[in-house]
Amino acid sequence: MDPILNVVVRSLCVYLFMVIAIRLFGKNQLSQLNAGDVVLLLLISNAVQNAMVGPDTSLQGGLVAALVLFIANFIVKRLMFSNQKFESFLEDNPVILVKDGVVDQEALNKVKISKDELEEAIREHGVDGIKNVKLSILEVDGNISVISEDEKDKQTHYSRIKRKNKRKYH
DSSP: OOHHHHHHHHHHHHHHHHHHHHHHHOGGGGTSOOHHHHHHHHHHHHHHHHHHHTTOOSHHHHHHHHHHHHHHHHHHHHHHHHOHHHHHHHSOOOEEEEETTEEOHHHHHHHTOOHHHHHHHHHHTTOSOGGGEEEEEEOTTSOEEEEEEETTTTEEEEEEOOOSSOOOOO
C-alpha cells in the first residue's frame, strides 16, 4: 500500500476509534481536567501517534496525519449540523438544573453535579443563591448558564461564563 494512503487510513481509524470511545466512556472524561486527566490525554496522544503514522515518521507523514484529522473533524461537524440523529448520538441535550428557585435533584444526580458545585456556579454568575435563579441549565458544552431576576427592577439577567473546569456528562 502507498505510504501516504497508509497514513490516511490509519489516521481515520484512530479518529473514529477516539470519537466512539469518548461517546462510550462518557464525555465527562474530558470535562474536569485535573492532573491525572492531562497525563491521560498526553499518553493517549502519544499512543495513537504511532498508530496513525506507523513507520512513516517523516514530516510529510505527520502533516498528512494532521490534515486527515482536520478533514475528518470538519466532516463530523458538518454531519452533526445536517443530521439531527448523528448530532444526538455525539452530544446530549441541555439539562435544566434549577427552575424558579427550585433545584431538580434528579437532574443533578443524572449529570453528577453536587449541590455545592451548582451553588458555586450560581455565585460565579453573581447571583446570591438558588432562590434567586429563574433558570439554570447545564449546556451541551459543559458550562452552566444562569438566568436570574433582579427583585428591585423585576428585570431578567442572563449570564454565561466559560468555566476553566468544564463539566460534561454522558
